[in-house]
Amino acid sequence: MSxxxxxxxxxxxxxxxxLAYIDxxxxxxxxxxxxxxxxxxxLSAMPGGHPLRLRATANFMACLRVLFVGxxxxxxxxxxxxxxxxxxxxxxxxxxxxxxxxxNLAGVLNxxxxxxxxxxxxxxxxxxxxAVVGCGASLRPQECVALMSNLAFTMRARYEVTGNxxxxxxxxxxxRRAYEAATGHDRLKVAYIVSSILTLRYRHFGDSDDLTExxxxxxxxxxxxxxxxxxLAGYLAHLAALERDVFHRTGDGHARQRAGALYERLLHMxxxxxxIRPVVMANWTLMLETATGVLxxxxxxxxxxxxxxDLGLVALMLPRLRAAARxxxxxxxxxxxxxxxxxxxxxxxxxxQSDNDLWSAVEAATAAVRGxxxxxxxxxxxxxxxxxxxxxxxxxxxxxxDLEAAGEQLTAAAQNxxxxxxxxxxxxxxxxxxxxxxxxxxxxxxxSRLAVGLLPLVTxxxxxxxxxxxxxxxxxxxxRDAAAAALMGGSPTNAVELxxxxxxxxxxxxxxxxxxxxxxxxxxxxxxxxxxxxxxxLA
Numbered sequence: 001m002s003x004x005x006x007x008x009x010x011x012x013x014x015x016x017x018x019l020a021y022i023d024x025x026x027x028x029x030x031x032x033x034x035x036x037x038x039x040x041x042x043l044s045a046m047p048g049g050h051p052l053r054l055r056a057t058a059n060f061m062a063c064l065r066v067l068f069v070g071x072x073x074x075x076x077x078x079x080x081x082x083x084x085x086x087x088x089x090x091x092x093x094x095x096x097x098x099x100x101x102x103x104n105l106a107g108v109l110n111x112x113x114x115x116x117x118x119x120x121x122x123x124x125x126x127x128x129x130x131a132v133v134g135c136g137a138s139l140r141p142q143e144c145v146a147l148m149s150n151l152a153f154t155m156r157a158r159y160e161v162t163g164n165x166x167x168x169x170x171x172x173x174x175x176r177r178a179y180e181a182a183t184g185h186d187r188l189k190v191a192y193i194v195s196s197i198l199t200l201r202y203r204h205f206g207d208s209d210d211l212t213e214x215x216x217x218x219x220x221x222x223x224x225x226x227x228x229x230x231x232l233a234g235y236l237a238h239l240a241a242l243e244r245d246v247f248h249r250t251g252d253g254h255a256r257q258r259a260g261a262l263y264e265r266l267l268h269m270x271x272x273x274x275x276i277r278p279v280v281m282a283n284w285t286l287m288l289e290t291a292t293g294v295l296x297x298x299x300x301x302x303x304x305x306x307x308x309x310d311l312g313l314v315a316l317m318l319p320r321l322r323a324a325a326r327x328x329x330x331x332x333x334x335x336x337x338x339x340x341x342x343x344x345x346x347x348x349x350x351x352x353q354s355d356n357d358l359w360s361a362v363e364a365a366t367a368a369v370r371g372x373x374x375x376x377x378x379x380x381x382x383x384x385x386x387x388x389x390x391x392x393x394x395x396x397x398x399x400x401x402d403l404e405a406a407g408e409q410l411t412a413a414a415q416n417x418x419x420x421x422x423x424x425x426x427x428x429x430x431x432x433x434x435x436x437x438x439x440x441x442x443x444x445x446x447x448s449r450l451a452v453g454l455l456p457l458v459t460x461x462x463x464x465x466x467x468x469x470x471x472x473x474x475x476x477x478x479x480r481d482a483a484a485a486a487l488m489g490g491s492p493t494n495a496v497e498l499x500x501x502x503x504x505x506x507x508x509x510x511x512x513x514x515x516x517x518x519x520x521x522x523x524x525x526x527x528x529x530x531x532x533x534x535x536x537x538l539a
Contacts, residue, residue, distance in 0.1 A: 285340040386406075413427035
């Protein structure tokens with residue numbers, strides 16, 4: 001700022017503390033609460049046309065966002081956004097707006113969006129970032145890195161709600177450009193952003209290269225982040241979830257051990273990162289799913305208890321999961337927290353055949369579905385969890401209403417075009433299993449065609465041959481079960497057709513188009529890159 005800040009009570013001290021936080025790369029946030037208080041006092045004392053008013057507001061908003069990360073108080077985000085919008089209106093449309101102001105207001109909007117799921121916030125954030133890009137201002141290299149990385153992260157957040165692949169594709173491109181240009185403390189944050197976006201793309205499309213790169217970057221971030229870094233808990237949670245993905249993909253027991261150790265470390269840190277507690281707790285329960293097969297359709301219908309959960313781990317999870325679900329009430333995180341609670345109760349029921357746990361699982365999972373908009377991609381995941389609980393209860397107590405409700409949940413999940421292909425196929429396969437087990441010949445025939453018809457979704461042309469084979473192997477039983485359903489209905493011809501359709505997915509893809517772009521890349525590398533980008537967008 002300038003000497004002008006000496007005449008505003010509290011401004012000079014607030015600025016000193018905030019700059020120390022920035023210079024530490026986010027590691028020293030100890031004085032931000034007092035800095036925020038000093039900025040409030042300074043802004044109250046400043047005249048309306050003071051030249052430092054927008055700059056002070058920009059820093060004030062940044063302080064409030066960091067404080068929210070630490071304590072989860074959503075009122076801080078509302079205060080930051082209200083203050084930012086008031087100051088913009090006060091300054092007028094013709095006033096020059098500092099880059100930091102637009103960036104920090106967009107950052108707070110994005111943070112609130114992650115809590116509430118309100119698309120107006122994320123659209124507002126993207127609009128602010130694009131306005132900075134479009135103004136043609138001369139930006140320093142560090143400012144360009146911050147702009148590209150923040151825009152990338154925000155577009156990733158919007159993709160999670162809308163499923164618009166164009167957002168995801170642009171997000172990856174922007175994040176990688178930012179990472180290549182980043183230096184110093186910025187490189188740590190941008191590496192995390194790149195890793196998080198690649199993780200999301202891997203979970204939706206299954207490209208093993210994305211998983212490998214995401215794990216490498218996340219490991220680098222955790223290794224280099226100072227122990228006092230305000231975002232360290234988030235970095236640890238991200239790496240833990242990635243290690244679980246690596247275990248699921250490769251069967252590497254060391255990866256699962258690393259994930260468990262990271263979650264144990266996180267439990268001691270969440271008091272300083274309240275805002276991410278529900279997400280961390282939800283991701284933690286996915287380790288149960290990997291170890292026990294708690295969402296295996298065969299288990300729901302056969303009382304298969306061959307895979308027993310670690311009861312000590314579940315007992316450790318339950319009170320924390322309940323607390324996380326209460327904390328997430330009224331936020332966009334609540335459905336995820338409730339689905340995680342349902343998974344834990346299902347794990348206990350698998351081992352103990354406890355009706356109390358089973359009823360609790362049904363209640364939590366159905367609440368997760370109710371709390372998720374119909375057009376949200378994650379709704380299908382919670383519907384599969386709800387169906388697991390409902391079918392387990394139907395198998396034990398023969399309540400027709402449970403069977404009907406489970407069928408509705410699975411049908412909706414399989415038909416959700418915004419959900420990931422793997423979830424849709426899992427839902428369709430589960431529904432096929434249910435129809436066959438209950439002797440519904442007509443229903444089984446219809447579902448068998450739906451299930452086999454979904455298989456090409458996991459072999460999109462932008463994926464490598466090993467990735468296509470891996471994803472098909474995970475769904476290998478579908479064509480067999482579809483053929484069995486056709487035979488049960490007395491149609492050997494349909495059985496052969498369905499079996500061949502499932503067996504020839506890769507061959508059909510080869511016949512319909514070339515996947516090898518090496519010759520194109522030799523002639524025109526830019527054209528080959530563009531074709532790859534289009535393939536991903538059309539997947």
